[in-house]
Amino acid sequence: MIIRGDFGEPYCSQSCHEKGGKYASAVMLKNQSGxxxxxxxxxxxxxxxxxxxxxxxxxxxxxxxxxxCTVQGKAHLKSYEKCCMCQKTL
Ligand SMILES: [Zn+2]
Ligand SMILES: [Zn+2]
Incomplete structure (x- = not known):
């Protein structure tokens, strides 16, 4: 089973999908730069x-x-074959 996030990034499960969302929100809340x-x-x-x-x-x-880079980012994540959260091969 593959669940995709807003950027097309793949997750192996609902739980990894939720963790991914929380993780991104935490970075946003910290006003991180990069x-x-x-x-x-x-x-x-x-x-x-x-x-x-x-x-x-x-x-x-x-x-x-x-x-x-939204378009390029989405294209890259679409072809990514591991769970973005736990790195399990999908
Ligand atoms: Zn860019
Ligand atoms: Zn996972």
Whole structure:
């Protein structure tokens, strides 16, 4: 069974899907900054302020995807064949 998140990222189970959502929200709440995983542009995450990226849990870290890389990010995650949360092969 594969469950996909908002960015098409795959999860092996409902429980991993929920964990992934909580994980991304936690990063947003902390207003973490980082670099886009696709184009390496600096990004700023924010739950209530100005956020210019999305966050997807990926191989145990958070993957930032800037607003300009939404399409590429989704395409990449669609072809990813492991659970984004627990790395189980799907
Ligand atoms: Zn980008
Ligand atoms: Zn999983």
């Amino acid at each position: 670099v886009c995983g696709i184009c390496q542009k600096p990004v700023q995450a924010s739950m209530y302020g100005t956020s210019n990226c999305a966050i997807v849990p990926y191989e145990g870290v958070n993957l930032f995807i800037c607003n300009s």
